Amino acid sequence: MSATTGVSNTFPDDPDASRHVDVLALSGAELLRFVLDAPKVWEALARCSRCGFQVLYLGILRDQRVSCMNCGDGFYELLDAAWWKNAANRMRRACRQDRTLLPAVKAEWEARHGDVPLPSFPESFAWLNTAWDTTDKRGRSFDARRHYELAHLVDRLSSGGISMNKIATILSTADYVVRQEIYDTLPGRVHRWLGEQFRTELRNLPYVGSKEELLRSVRWAHRQWTDPRARLRGERVRPRAKRGGITPPAPRP
Numbered sequence: 001m002s003a004t005t006g007v008s009n010t011f012p013d014d015p016d017a018s019r020h021v022d023v024l025a026l027s028g029a030e031l032l033r034f035v036l037d038a039p040k041v042w043e044a045l046a047r048c049s050r051c052g053f054q055v056l057y058l059g060i061l062r063d064q065r066v067s068c069m070n071c072g073d074g075f076y077e078l079l080d081a082a083w084w085k086n087a088a089n090r091m092r093r094a095c096r097q098d099r100t101l102l103p104a105v106k107a108e109w110e111a112r113h114g115d116v117p118l119p120s121f122p123e124s125f126a127w128l129n130t131a132w133d134t135t136d137k138r139g140r141s142f143d144a145r146r147h148y149e150l151a152h153l154v155d156r157l158s159s160g161g162i163s164m165n166k167i168a169t170i171l172s173t174a175d176y177v178v179r180q181e182i183y184d185t186l187p188g189r190v191h192r193w194l195g196e197q198f199r200t201e202l203r204n205l206p207y208v209g210s211k212e213e214l215l216r217s218v219r220w221a222h223r224q225w226t227d228p229r230a231r232l233r234g235e236r237v238r239p240r241a242k243r244g245g246i247t248p249p250a251p252r253p
């Protein structure tokens with residue numbers, strides 16, 4: 001039985017924030033992304049009374065005693081309605097304080113889910129449905145998939161022994177035949193590792209403008225994988241300019 005897997009993010013590369021991020025430590029803005037990540041999280045998020053381990057447990061009852069799978073000593077407790085009401089108010093305040101927050105979150109939603117509408121939220125969160133409908137998404141949709149795809153690809157190619165420079169050269173070559181020519185110069189052990197089919201696969205590999213662009217994608221994806229809270233903060237591949245268009249000065253060495 002896997003009652004804990006009833007709700008999950010539809011985006012398999014994303015780390016499961018409900019498992020790895022302490023919900024009690026989140027800011028209003030982070031809570032907003034957290035709630036949009038896991039449908040019905042306010043009904044299903046249970047925390048261990050002893051160690052704080054979190055699970056999404058659909059169908060758990062308020063008075064049910066389910067032992068924690070992490071420490072074995074504590075029991076899961078649902079966060080109560082008052083806690084979620086307070087959380088919803090903090091999310092709302094965050095949206096008021098930063099007018100770019102909801103438009104950015106809306107763009108992220110559309111990049112992930114296409115034109116799937118926002119689900120209907122219960123009373124405490126109902127303001128979100130209204131605000132959502134009157135918000136325009138901000139800028140171009142952010143395509144997280146592409147960055148994850150590039151990071152997987154780089155992992156695969158480097159495990160075959162191809163250097164980062166060579167990977168960047170291949171991916172920043174648009175012409176498929178030239179890609180193959182570069183690939184053919186690689187040692188036989190690389191070809192054996194990647195398999196016979198790989199030479200034809202080169203046609204379908206994504207194109208990147210430069211090595212720097214590739215490195216930015218890879219760094220971003222690895223950070224998302226190792227720090228689930230990075231996504232709740234809405235970290236981008238390129239750091240955003242500060243509001244008002246002023247870029248902060250570089251820190252002193």
Ligand SMILES: [Zn+2]
Binds near residue numbers: 049
């Ligand atoms: Zn525990």
